[in-house]
Amino acid sequence: MTIPSKTDVVIIGGGIAGCSIAYHLVKLGISDVVLCERKQLTCGTTWHAAGLVTQLRATQRMTELAQYTGELFGKLEAETGQATGFRRNGSLRLAKTPARYEELARGASMGRNFGLPVEPLTPDQIKERWSAASGSPMTGR
Numbered sequence: 001m002t003i004p005s006k007t008d009v010v011i012i013g014g015g016i017a018g019c020s021i022a023y024h025l026v027k028l029g030i031s032d033v034v035l036c037e038r039k040q041l042t043c044g045t046t047w048h049a050a051g052l053v054t055q056l057r058a059t060q061r062m063t064e065l066a067q068y069t070g071e072l073f074g075k076l077e078a079e080t081g082q083a084t085g086f087r088r089n090g091s092l093r094l095a096k097t098p099a100r101y102e103e104l105a106r107g108a109s110m111g112r113n114f115g116l117p118v119e120p121l122t123p124d125q126i127k128e129r130w131s132a133a134s135g136s137p138m139t140g141r
Helices: 016-027 045-049 060-081 097-113 123-131
Strands: 011-012 033-036
Touching: 011 016, 016 033
Parallel strands: 011 033
Antiparallel strands: none
C-alpha cells in the first residue's frame, strides 16, 4: 500500500467513529480522505458493540442520532455492496422489581414522546413473541 504524501483529511483510527467520519465526509463530497488504522478496521473496541444499536437515549437529539444510525446501517449493504450482517431485531427490557418497572415505564413514555414504537408487554406476550423465533431460549429449541 502506498501512503499519499498529501491529502485533505487524515483520520486516525478505524473504529466506528473514524469509519463514520470518513463515510460522511465522502458523502459530503470530500473525497481526498485517508483513514489510518494500525491493525484491521473495527478490530478494537468497536466490535464489542456489535448488535447494540438501540435507539432510546437520554435526549431527543441523541435518540434522533441513534435512529439515523439504525437507518444508515440498514442501507449500507445496498449502497456499498459490502455485507454488513446488520439485522433489526428490536430489544426487550425486563423488570424484576417494581422500582425497575417504574424506571422502564418512564423510559417508555420518553421513547414514545421521541417517536419510538415502545410498548409494554405482559410475560405471556413476551413468551408468545419470543417463542415464535427459532432457537428461542423460551422454548428450548
